[in-house]
Amino acid sequence: MRVMAFDYGTKRIGIAVTDPLQMIANSLDTIHPLHIIDYLKKYLQTEQVERFVVGEPKQMDNTPSQSAHHVKGFVNLLTKTFPEIPIDMVDERFTSKMASAVILQSGINKKARQNKGLVDNISATILLQSWLERKAYL
Template sequence: MRIMAFDYGTKRIGIAVTDPLQIIATGLDNIHPLKIIEYLQKYLQTEQVERFIVGEPKQMDNTPSQSAQHVKGFVNLLKKTFPQIPIEMLDERFTSKMASAVIAQSGMGKKARQNRELVDTVSAVILLQSWMQQYR
């Protein structure tokens, strides 16, 4: 079974997923928040997902950031729609900066680093890799 991670944003949700053996995390897609449930329902018809990991936005002082209320609404929607899939929250501080750095190190230009869809997907991969390192 796979593990799926989400980097939630009000314009896009970056999605990453593990392979079935849960060894490698890869970027899956970017979906508008209004289309995420339909997307997941379709995905779950062909793939088994063991758990969802959702990035928890926090300030430097460990308090919730401005976007925390949106993430909470997203988590509640996931719980309501997919009650059989456990959800874990993981601190997502610095994932976007790390994603931009990874994109830069890969040799892609400035335009790629500014591509928010790519940054969101790579952020979700970093989030999922962090969870795998922490809990496996």
């Protein structure tokens, strides 16, 4: 079964998913928050997901960031809609900066680099990969 990760934003949600053996995180999609539940219901009709991983926005001093209440609302919506799927929270500090660096190093053109959805997608992938690595050490 797969694990699915979300980089939540009020304009876009970056989504990543593991392979069925949970070894590799792959970028999946970027969805507007209004469409996420329909998207997930459709996805879950064809794929088995055993866990959700959600990026937890924190400030440098480890306190919740300004967007934390939006993420909490999203987590509550996931819990209410998919009560059988557990949710893990992962510190998402620096994932957007890391994603931007990956995009810059990839050599894609300037117009493609300005696609904020791409940053959200890669951020979700970084979140999920870090969750996989942490899980491997436990």
